[in-house]
Amino acid sequence: MKKFITTIRNIFSIDDLRVRIVNTILLLLIFRLGSFVVLPGIDPIVLQKANIGQSGIFGFIDTFLGGAFSKASIFALGIMPYISASIVVQLLSVASPFFQKMQKEGESGRNKLNQITRYLTIVITLAQSVGYLTTTIPSEALLVDAFYFNISSMIILTAGTIFCMWLGERITERGIGNGISMLIMIGIISRFPAAIIQEGSSRFVNNQVFLLILEAIALFFVVMGVVMLTQATRKISVQYAKQVIGNKVYGGQRQYIPLKVNAAGVMPIIFAQSLMFLPAMLASIWAESSDIASFIGATFANPYSWQYNLLFATLIVVFTYFYTAISVNPTQIADDMKRNGGFIPGVKPGVQTAEHIDTILSKITFPGALFLAVIAILPSIANLFGITSDFAQFYGGTSLLIMVGVILDTLQQINSYLLMKRYEGLMKSGKVKGKTQNDIAIA
Numbered sequence: 001m002k003k004f005i006t007t008i009r010n011i012f013s014i015d016d017l018r019v020r021i022v023n024t025i026l027l028l029l030i031f032r033l034g035s036f037v038v039l040p041g042i043d044p045i046v047l048q049k050a051n052i053g054q055s056g057i058f059g060f061i062d063t064f065l066g067g068a069f070s071k072a073s074i075f076a077l078g079i080m081p082y083i084s085a086s087i088v089v090q091l092l093s094v095a096s097p098f099f100q101k102m103q104k105e106g107e108s109g110r111n112k113l114n115q116i117t118r119y120l121t122i123v124i125t126l127a128q129s130v131g132y133l134t135t136t137i138p139s140e141a142l143l144v145d146a147f148y149f150n151i152s153s154m155i156i157l158t159a160g161t162i163f164c165m166w167l168g169e170r171i172t173e174r175g176i177g178n179g180i181s182m183l184i185m186i187g188i189i190s191r192f193p194a195a196i197i198q199e200g201s202s203r204f205v206n207n208q209v210f211l212l213i214l215e216a217i218a219l220f221f222v223v224m225g226v227v228m229l230t231q232a233t234r235k236i237s238v239q240y241a242k243q244v245i246g247n248k249v250y251g252g253q254r255q256y257i258p259l260k261v262n263a264a265g266v267m268p269i270i271f272a273q274s275l276m277f278l279p280a281m282l283a284s285i286w287a288e289s290s291d292i293a294s295f296i297g298a299t300f301a302n303p304y305s306w307q308y309n310l311l312f313a314t315l316i317v318v319f320t321y322f323y324t325a326i327s328v329n330p331t332q333i334a335d336d337m338k339r340n341g342g343f344i345p346g347v348k349p350g351v352q353t354a355e356h357i358d359t360i361l362s363k364i365t366f367p368g369a370l371f372l373a374v375i376a377i378l379p380s381i382a383n384l385f386g387i388t389s390d391f392a393q394f395y396g397g398t399s400l401l402i403m404v405g406v407i408l409d410t411l412q413q414i415n416s417y418l419l420m421k422r423y424e425g426l427m428k429s430g431k432v433k434g435k436t437q438n439d440i441a442i443a
Helices: 002-013 015-034 044-050 056-064 080-095 097-103 107-136 146-174 179-205 209-245 267-285 291-300 306-327 330-339 351-376 378-384 397-420 437-442
Strands: 247-250 253-256
Touching (some): 002 397, 015 179, 015 397, 080 097, 080 107, 080 146, 080 306, 107 146, 146 179, 179 209, 179 267, 179 397, 209 397, 267 291, 267 306, 267 351, 267 397, 306 351, 330 351, 351 397
Antiparallel strands (some): 247 253
């Protein structure tokens, strides 16, 4: 306990780190306050009785948005349109030579891509706002004319998403952690107390207190297991890369190539989940006029159906490889090694080195992708044992993976500040004593 208090004191003794933490808290507080501001022209009492977004796929959306979806707040669409726009732009960066050229232009190219992502976010938000207003807002909850309400709400929802995007960018720039991931995480955490209360009430009413205790114990072990596995993949990845790839020589010093089992982090989960919202939302628009759309809507509106989970797991594996391919470029690594006189023992520099790195990267990425996919479908397994849907989401799945990933990444950033100031870190791997400069850089 004394060590923990000392570490907290060290954190707040670093001026830059203290300011960043305060900025993060204030920006997250603004985001949470905006989640309670209801769209103008809606009767919140009637809306609450309608129970929109309380179950199925809309319930999942509501979890990520911290209740903003069901409250029909100005942040009802949250940051999800921006994530969808980012997916489209990153796909184009792989498939389109025009976007590839911009990506290679350095800082100016990245600024252009960011600007395109913002414009695309506006278009996607406007499209999603139409679906949200027509399929989820009951007419009896409106206090004004429907036409003017829809027009004004589309503008307000779009402005709300743009503001959420701005908050995320400010957290990344002036706070701690990845801003977009932090906004999603705080929305998930805000739903946890209500989920516990709902599960506890259900068990007490049915005199199943013992089952509630077992669920709490199981949740503890699941959370600890996910934390340990997430940390293990980061350590095993570096060791595995050392063993398989060997060393490269640069400046007379032998260094390791830092490939990872899970180089994508939690981004594949976020990307896959953002796409899983689309089938149910699009199918609901044509459900009355098409039997196929009605079937698709009913199937993918249930996040516990086997079709939903199969597609979800498949998308996670695909996005893990996709995001890894974007993050780690074997050709660029091979070119940098050749330019600096480095090499992999037994492999010719150039094309063969790039192919060798790509082969190893594909092999070590698979267990990381499989780990993410298995953990993502655990809530469906928990739901089969009678656990309520809101509480089951914390038995793995997107909610737990995002929370664990974001928290670990944030702690790692805090550790970096402590290490720079020669303080002992929060995490075991952050200790300065006994580590060389190269060890710290690799780990």
